[in-house]
Amino acid sequence: MNVVTLITQFTEVILAVVAAPLLMGWVNQCRAWLQNRRGPGVLQPYRQIRKLFHKDAVMAANASPLFRLVPYVQFAAMCLAAAIIPSLWTGLPFAVAADTIALVGLFATARVFLALAAMDIGTAFGSMGARREMLVGFLAEPALLMVFFTASLISHSTSLPTIVETLAQGRLAIYPSLAFAGIAFLMVLLAENARIPVDNPVSHLELTMIHEATVLEYSARHLALIEWSVALKLFNYTCIGLALFFPWGLATGAHSLRDLLLAIPMTGLKLLAAGFGLALIESLNAKMRIFRAPEFLATAFLLAVLGLLVHLLLGS
Amino acid sequence: MTGHPTDLISITALACGWLAIGLLGFIRPRSTGWVAHGLFPLGAVLGIAITALALVALAHPAETLILPLGLPDLHFQLRLDALSAVFLLLIGATAAGISIFSAGYFRSGEGAAPGLLCLQYHLFLASMVVVVIADDAYLFMVAWETMALSSYFLVTTQHRLPEIRRAGFIYLLIAHLGAIGLLLCFGVMQGGNWQFTFEAMRAAQLTPVWTSAAFFLALLGFGAKAGLVPLHVWLPEAHPAAPSPVSALMSGVMLEIAVYGVLRVTFDLLHMQLWWWGLVTLGLGLFTALFGVVFAAVQTDMKRLLAYSSIENIGIIFLGVGLTIIFHAFHMPLLAALALAATLYHCLNHAFSKSLLFLSTGSVLHATRERSLGKLGGLIHRMPWVAWLALVGTLAIAGLPPLNGFVSEWLLLQAFLFTPQLPHSYINMLLPMGAAALALVAALAAYVMVKFYGVIFLGQPRESTLSKAQDCGRLERIGLLWLAAGCVLLGIFPVPLLALLNGVSRELLGASLGSQLQHWWLLAPIAPERASYSPAVFMLSIVVLVAVLVLGVRLFYHGRVRKAPPWGCGFPLLTPRMQDTAEGFGQPIRQIFEPLFRMRRELPSPFDTSPHYRVQVEDHFWYALYMPIAGWVRRISNLAGAVQQGRISVYLLYSFLTLVALLAFAL
């Protein structure tokens, strides 16, 4: 890999890290509009993060080093993920480090660490949150993996860039299997990013929350990192979705500067659209009872496997 | 065959060395110091030596040796080839860590005299080595049963407890039944020429029917030892019963030895493999894995939890074996090699990480005298060494990158992804299910491990006594460190080891991944653009990122921290009892997989002043399979007892009738 690719790689990561809160803000803003509110504005997440960074950290007396380590691990994991996902172009040198399976593993690692951190303090809500987080995870992960499998069966590869390239250049090939996969992926995305209908990102009603319960004990910079990595996670997932199901416009192969300049606005537009769609879904649905979550995810898992079967059946 | 089998001779010598150490224990059987600080470290050194030799032998061609012992016309035959070498590596490396740990662990005798314990322990090790290098049925059986026997005595070390006696009995009984199966298997495999050397068995040409019979007898025999469902019932009883280093050996090494047996029989001794065996094995493996992990999720005893997780891992390993058989049967050598590599790699992973976890439970047990998850918690503050090293094992077993557990699962999933190329449409449809189930199992394993680690080491101590817990001693730390290092290295540098494993696949399948493993840092078994994973880069980037972040935050902002009591959501007093218990953590799984369990619940009534909640999860197989068999035996023996009711005339009548009948017959 030459210097240029490395530079592009890093610029991409930086872009992702920077743009992630923006996406979050955009989604919230859209929701506000859909609920006829003015909304805090698109830049609100940045303000929050900045403020949190300046606060003094308050930490439970019996917190272990693990507890302090976790936010950094979270954030690092999401950055690495961002480096692997072809959000702008596919020629990512880092992509060899981890294919789709490793990507799923990466997300799993992040989740496990978060759950451990939640159990570390030993409050009722922390451990409850950890349990629910893992419950969501152990159904969402396989579903995500199956989605990837469907895609990689099409492209005979598990490395994300290759998948995206095959999907991107297959202009008008219609994959019915991908339809199933797409729905499944959407459900996983909602669950993984603690969105309605599985979880409510803005709720602080303890008994219903999942993700919030796990980070209840965090404050200041740690909380800032967590929030940021959450935004980054949403960004990553969205990018994955776009790359898999709307790969057009990504700079593929030997990327010339023209492609890149073309790719950036394309991706931007797609992200805006996706964000709006997400907000729409969240406004139209109501949060479901926590006990219904497994059924929801099981459905996702089933759809993904169905997609796999459909692919094998129709050979497409 | 090479001229002079130096490696083999030295391996044999080392095995005898272990035996000798065991006997040395009898010099001063009651002295803990002599046994613990003299003999066990010595055994560890031998373990390391075996590891080194195995690494050397992996590169060399197979060696054979005949000892002038055994049956008059069937002397003990020994053979050291790549497959044996891999498992010798496993035994040696794991045993080294465990022995060092035991040196610190066996402080005051665990119920038996230390010397006796030492003998049984090293006999166990030596017999496992012999199993791996045995090259004739008789020696194999002798070593195999010696292994079972010595481990039985180790399991029943604390024989004063009735449940431990029961565990030991069930263990030995099932082991014996398995051995009978193996005996039959060998009897079938000699294929008419009544030679019981493996050499002759390789040469034997059997009909497909007999080959299948041999294979399934082997699956029965070795499955009984490996804990394949439904032959698993002894495992969750016996492993917790044994002292922790022994549990580590049994879980981490002995189960893998059973896998060795399956591989040896299937790919080495049998001359053909039929694809549907693979399907059966794969199905069994899947079910075992799912069964194991689901039961692990609802356990409340830390060692039982680990035992069930061993069942799960064995299931995954047999999954790999099944895939290998299928690919091999359809003549896809490269993919078969891939699946085999995944299988062997998972064996190694499981050996390291499971022993690590069992040993850390041992330390916890020593420090707290407590096995039930409901009474532990918060130990990361009291015993940081154990806690942090156990974290490595936890993540490894949970199959998370960049540790070792993930590598083998990654390889397995890769293998699954290639199944659509099989020339058999039905399997094509079937196998993705397998992949899905594997993914599910892996995710559940993560769930289980979070429960395991979180409940034991994190949170607040659930009992006041835990505040007096001490961290483990120096020797124990070394042992744990050794194993943890193994996990990390296996996780980060898979490529060199896979290159070593190529010898095995070349020997068993006639194909290898060799050509695909040029970059030491990049794991791309088939082709980089198809699939690639570079744990080194992965690890590196995460570490770098974390470092950069920590420094960055310190640099731009500050590191100030105020300690405060945890936020109780406005609830005034927060007691440890409010944390999730082990039962609570398992509850969602219990709900989702209800039909798999046989549950007895005691729910308190809402008006109960001292509410008491109990739930007991049991195994269906115990009641559906084992009880009826016992019942039949009892019934038949009652019938037999009726023959003998004490009256002499009747006895005379028996002899009379016998005589008359025989005369009539002879006439």
Add this chain to the structure above:
Amino acid sequence: MPTLAFSSQLINLCAALLLLLSFAMLSQRRVLTLVDLFAMQGGTLFVSIMVVAWSTGQPHLYYSAALTLILKVILLPLILHRLIRRLGAQWESETLLNTPITMLAGLLLVIFAFTLAQPISQLANTVTRGTLGIALAVVMLAFLMMITRRKAVTQVIGFLAMENGLFFAATSATYGMPMVVELGVALDVLVSMVILGIFFFHIREQFDSLDLHNMESLKED
């Protein structure tokens, strides 16, 4: 030779007598009478052996004849008589399984024995052809008697009757076994009698009756 024919007739007569006596024993209830019957059986045996010895001129048969006379006709009955009197068992009589059925079974046994012995007797080169079957029948009847009786003494008598049958087979069918063996056998019989005698007293003092009903405690319960 007429003598041979005559002697063989005599022997067959003895054989018939033996069979008859065994049936009589089988149906006899009174212990003392049983002993007398046993003595008579011994006597018949003695006669038959004498006849065989005389007709074939085998010297060692005379010894065994003498042995039989001393042991089976005089010694054992005497011992038994005294034992029974000492044990006060002479009035003990026992109910049989049910005489007609026993008889019937015995009859069947005899038939079975004859059919069994038929092919063998064909190739006997002795003066006494059919006797083997009868000997076998006697043995079997004694066996039956042991099965059906419930008293220690009668069981022993059955045992001895069986020995008689064996002796008869040995002498009549094969002109007697080698002397060593005969002596050994005789010794064994004597010793076993003595031991049995001792046993009776043990049984008496332990169970204060010679009834075997008491001896059914060892079993699989």
Add this chain to the structure above:
Amino acid sequence: MELLMLLGLPLLGSLLLALIGRREWAPEANVLMSAGTFAAGVWLTAHVIAHGPMLVWHEQFFIDPFNVFLVILTSFIGLTTSLFSRPYLRTEEHHGRLNRRQLRLYHSMFQLFIFTMLLALTTNNMGILWVAMEAATLTTVLLVSLYRTPASIEAAWKYFILCGVGLAQALFGTILLYFAAEKVLGNAGSTALLWTHLNEVKGQLEPTVLSLAFVFMLVGYGTKVGLAPLHNWLPDAHAEGPTPVSAVLSGLLLNVALYAVVRCKVLVEGSVRSDLAGNLMMGFGLLSLVLAAFLLWRQKDIKRLFAYSSIEHMGIATFAFGMGGPVANFAALLHMTVHSLTKSSLFFTVGHATQKAGTQVMDKIRGLITSNPTVGWGLMLGTLAILGMPPFGVFTSEFLILITAMREHPWATPILLLGLGVAFGAIFSRVQAMVFGETSLPRLPHPPALVPVFAQLALVLMLGLYIPPHLAAWYREAARLIG
């Protein structure tokens, strides 16, 4: 000469002990005599190995590899048993369960029993063989009833009647054999019952007669071997007699009876062309194995338990002899050896255990290993050995028998395995409960005499891992003789 010593010493011993048996040092004398007998046995064996089979005293005695190995085994077990019985019976005397008169009877009868065993083994005359067996019965009857308890009397009585009747059948068989033989060998002298002569002419013997003769002999001697359903005397006699007697019954008597059966089988197979004899033996063997295995589950008395296990193992050996052929016979001989060694040592440990517990009821014996480790370990290891666990020798013989069965009679294999598996579960569950666990038992007042036990177990272990070449050659020779 060796033979004279071999047979003379025990006979002399029995007379001597009958005279001076009341003395304090009678047990030592007993040991001394047995030692002498063993020495003579070794001497004889050496002679046979050196000069091959020998015929002495007007061909009345015949020694070939087959019976010489049983001779040495018998004398060895006799020695170890006498070693064991010395302290054992002393304790019984302390407990007041035996008085001097009974001890005298015991010692004298023990020697006499050894004599009859050796006579039965070494004689060449089928008639004398029978006589010796009968004499053995008589001596052991007295030994079994040594305690004079109702139970022991009952056991002895059953033993006496059943074996007596059985042996009567055997005698009838012998007569038939003689009847067939004298037509070939003529009535001249008494050669017609000499096994060597019969063996030479076995081809010409009348088949029908011999098959009948074999049936009678099988039923007769089979009763003593303890083949089901003729076995009913065996558990009672083992359970109620003194433990040393149980040891010799299991370790010696059954072997010798089986030896007699095999001798007959050789003759019959030579004459009868069909493999009637083999089939009968196999059938009896399997039946005994399975029946005993299932009966094991019902046992409450420890000595009965091991008595049934003896039946089971005799069944296995009989089955193996029934199969015939070099490997099976080899295995059967090996099995007889290891079984005698293991079982007698087991009875020794059981003896100590029961003395400790003061009962033979297994539920009352607990935690031997804590109260008296050597006894506990002896029992545990012995049991594992008898259950055919490698690396003990029993596994070796069972392995060979199994593979031969798989080759010759595949149908029998599952039955064998069933029997072995069931027996394993039954015996092991009981023994584990007795050896392990908490205990209420006191320590033994005197140190247990366990040297014989561990010596024998060591031998068995050795046979499991390594069979010395000349021993193997010797077994092979014997196997070849049996054909």
